Amino acid sequence: MYRNVSSLIKACDELNLPIWELMIRSEMKYARATRQEVWDKMKNQLQVMENAAHRGADGNGVHSPTGLTGGEAAKMRKYRESGKGLSGELILSAIQNSLATNEVNAAMGLICATPTAGSSGTIPGVLFSIDQKLHLTEDQKIQFLFTAGAFGLLTANNAMIAGAVGGCQAEVGSASAMAAAAAVEICGGTPNQAAEAFAMALSNLLGLVCDPVAGLVEIPCVKRNVVGSVNALACADMALAGLTNKIPADEVIGAMKRIGENMPVQLRETGLGGLATTKTGLKMKIRIFGEDMD
Amino acid sequence: MSGNYKSVFDIIGPVMVGPSSSHTAGAVAIGQVAHKLFSQKITQVTIDYYESFAKTHRGHGTDFAIIAGVLGMQTDDLRVPDAVRIAKMKGIKVKFIEHEGKSPINHPNTSIVTLANKDKEVKVAGCSIGGGTIEIRKIQIDGHEFFPTGPLPIIICLAKDGKQNSILESLACGDDFIVKKAERSISSGCCLLEFDLDKKPDEQILEHIASMSKELICL
Numbered sequence: 001m002y003r004n005v006s007s008l009i010k011a012c013d014e015l016n017l018p019i020w021e022l023m024i025r026s027e028m029k030y031a032r033a034t035r036q037e038v039w040d041k042m043k044n045q046l047q048v049m050e051n052a053a054h055r056g057a058d059g060n061g062v063h064s065p066t067g068l069t070g071g072e073a074a075k076m077r078k079y080r081e082s083g084k085g086l087s088g089e090l091i092l093s094a095i096q097n098s099l100a101t102n103e104v105n106a107a108m109g110l111i112c113a114t115p116t117a118g119s120s121g122t123i124p125g126v127l128f129s130i131d132q133k134l135h136l137t138e139d140q141k142i143q144f145l146f147t148a149g150a151f152g153l154l155t156a157n158n159a160m161i162a163g164a165v166g167g168c169q170a171e172v173g174s175a176s177a178m179a180a181a182a183a184v185e186i187c188g189g190t191p192n193q194a195a196e197a198f199a200m201a202l203s204n205l206l207g208l209v210c211d212p213v214a215g216l217v218e219i220p221c222v223k224r225n226v227v228g229s230v231n232a233l234a235c236a237d238m239a240l241a242g243l244t245n246k247i248p249a250d251e252v253i254g255a256m257k258r259i260g261e262n263m264p265v266q267l268r269e270t271g272l273g274g275l276a277t278t279k280t281g282l283k284m285k286i287r288i289f290g291e292d293m294d
Numbered sequence: 295m296s297g298n299y300k301s302v303f304d305i306i307g308p309v310m311v312g313p314s315s316s317h318t319a320g321a322v323a324i325g326q327v328a329h330k331l332f333s334q335k336i337t338q339v340t341i342d343y344y345e346s347f348a349k350t351h352r353g354h355g356t357d358f359a360i361i362a363g364v365l366g367m368q369t370d371d372l373r374v375p376d377a378v379r380i381a382k383m384k385g386i387k388v389k390f391i392e393h394e395g396k397s398p399i400n401h402p403n404t405s406i407v408t409l410a411n412k413d414k415e416v417k418v419a420g421c422s423i424g425g426g427t428i429e430i431r432k433i434q435i436d437g438h439e440f441f442p443t444g445p446l447p448i449i450i451c452l453a454k455d456g457k458q459n460s461i462l463e464s465l466a467c468g469d470d471f472i473v474k475k476a477e478r479s480i481s482s483g484c485c486l487l488e489f490d491l492d493k494k495p496d497e498q499i500l501e502h503i504a505s506m507s508k509e510l511i512c513l
Contacts, residue, residue: 001300027302032496041303048309064313105312108355108375115305115425117315145306152305157296161305162316162424164346164402170424178305215350217313268402269316270349289352 001026005154005195005249012191019181019191020146023153027146042142048112049101053124055109056100064106066288069218073100090129094229098125102222114145115152115161115174118210118217122175123148125229126183126236140186148182151198158250159257163210163269166260168224173205173256176228176235183236197239199249201232206252207259209267211274214285220275298445299427300493308426310369316403317347317354320422322374325363327430327513328407328418331450337411338387339364344397344404347422357390360405369426397421399431406432430513433488438478440488449489452509455479458487464502465489484508 002008002022012019027038056062057077063070073096079085080092087095102121105111114123127144130136136144152161155174160166180201181194189197205228213219245252266273275281299305310319341360343351351357355375362377365384373380381388397404401421408417419432421444429444442448453461458477465473472492479485494512495503504510 001297023302030300030493032494038302042306045303045306045309108312110309110370110372111312112307112309113315113319113426114307115315117310117312117318117426120312120315146302149302149306153299153302156299156305156425156427160424161299162403162422164316165424212350212353215353217354265345265402269346270402271353272349 001030002154004158005151005198005253008150008154009191009195018143018147019150019185019194020143023146023150039142042145043138045112046138046141046145048110049114049124050128052101052104052109052111053097053128054100056104057096061100062103062107062109064103064218065108066214066216066218068213068216068284069106069222070103072222073103090133090233091230093132094125094129094233095226097128098122098225098229099222101125102225106216106218106222114148115156115178116163116171118163118221119171119175119225119228121222121225122172122228122232123179125225126179126232129229129233130183130186134187136186144182144186147185147194148178151178151181155253158253160260165268166256167208167263167268168210169205169208169256170260171210172224172228173202173208175225176205176232177202179229179232180235180239183232184239187236187240189240193239195249196244197235199245199247199252200238200243201235202249202252202256203245203247204231204235206256209263209274210269211267211276212269212271213276213281214288215271215276219281219284298423298429299425304425304427308369310426311372311374314354315426316422316424317350317356318359319369319426320403320428321356321359321405322363322367322369323426323428324405324407324418324420324422325360326366327420327428328409328416329364329366330511330513331418331433331435332409332414332416333511334414335411336364336386336409338409339381340389340391340408342391342393342406342408344393344395345402347403347405348392348394351390351392356405360407361388364407364409401429435486438480438486440476440478442488443474443490446513447491447494448513449491449503450511450513451487451503451507452484453487453507455483455485457506458485461487461503461506462489464499465491465495
């Protein structure tokens with residue numbers, strides 16, 4: 001396991017290997033598993049992600065038991081198919097896949113946490129939109145996930161990935177940065193460009209709070225994943241164009257950690273602040289749980 | 295660097311029933327630890343919640359998730375949302391308690407799971423640190439307390455007095471293993487041992503330790 005982003009990138013350069021390859025080797029060593037076993041497990045995660053993204057947008061979509069979210073990924077698919085979209089096919093597809101995955105999650109369906117369930121739509125949004133544009137092979141999609149995982153491990157161990165610990169920056173922020181790095185690598189960028197994309201994407205979402213209405217992973221989580229996906233695609237493009245973040249990735253992770261530590265508890269997945277305590281947010285909470293909730 | 299997250303599948307995973315990796319999948323994992331330690335017919339389950347868990351357990355499905363773990367289900371088991379009903383059908387008494395104030399193990403996502411029947415009681419204080427990964431910071435088996443450092447894997451075994459060092463040696467013989475040991479003497483020449491490990495030992499080592507123990511649980 002590598003200690004930080006800079007040592008991971010240094011190892012890639014020295015060994016002349018991609019990030020995903022180093023992640024596979026590290027996992028084989030940790031899990032005492034063969035290459036095939038590690039590869040097949042990631043293939044399984046990919047299939048779960050593909051199924052969830054498909055299920056959420058199919059027909060009229062899925063709906064959560066509370067009725068707060070659902071059916072909007074399907075609406076988005078119909079709009080995209082109408083050809084009237086403003087954003088272009090790549091972005092529209094990212095929006096759809098991101099919404100679909102998170103709606104399945106809110107409906108208590110089967111998803112793959114990447115890195116968390118609340119942020120499970122961000123990476124599929126990026127991966128499946130790029131897939132639609134570039135027609136990735138299955139191998140490339142699996143490689144994408146190993147690269148994303150490598151950056152996620154470094155983020156989790158050097159900062160945090162739980163909303164209750166560090167706010168939404170730690171969930172959707174981390175997922176977005178992981179996706180940006182993996183997108184760069186799969187599109188032919190260097191490991192260093194991947195690290196720049198990661199640093200840009202995480203910098204852009206620093207300070208994002210976790211303020212779920214009624215404490216549920218629905219509002220605003222489902223749509224916040226869309227921001228994570230679109231931010232990742234923009235940062236991947238910036239890195240591929242040669243733009244840099246100026247603040248190195250490891251220092252951005254450190255900044256996120258400190259911001260998380262300073263974030264008031266009301267804004268860390270307690271449902272006690274932000275959108276959760278708006279007039280409408282509180283009404284929803286009472287409708288779902290009754291008056292007796294404090 | 296904390297090193298609490300060890301596998302790429304802690305990050306790209308787990309595959310789980312929604313809606314929250316920390317409050318649902320992590321809760322399943324804490325319940326599973328209690329399930330493994332108890333390994334008998336359960337008649338009563340008490341769940342104590344603190345901080346974020348106390349505020350949002352209902353919305354996140356933490357109740358059914360933790361009970362699913364107690365019943366031995368995995369995070370991707372489609373029966374997870376039905377677990378509380380299934381437990382009640384099995385005649386298990388289930389109780390959830392929300393606490394005001396700070397977590398006794400110092401983490402916003404804390405739950406203490408107590409499993410009991412008329413002969414045995416096991417208490418597990420766990421926290422869900424994000425992405426479905428958990429830490430176990432206190433274990434109590436029939437009044438004997440342990441305070442693990444947190445991250446899994448943890449091995450708990452019941453062995454004859456005097457076997458402690460041989461078990462420690464066989465655990466430590468693997469490559470770059472970090473082993474921390476705690477022990478509690480109990481009656482009839484036996485002691486209860488806890489080992490915090492850096493990674494899961496292979497099957498051979500586990501079998502060897504099992505041969506020296508009366509009971510062995512790998513968390």
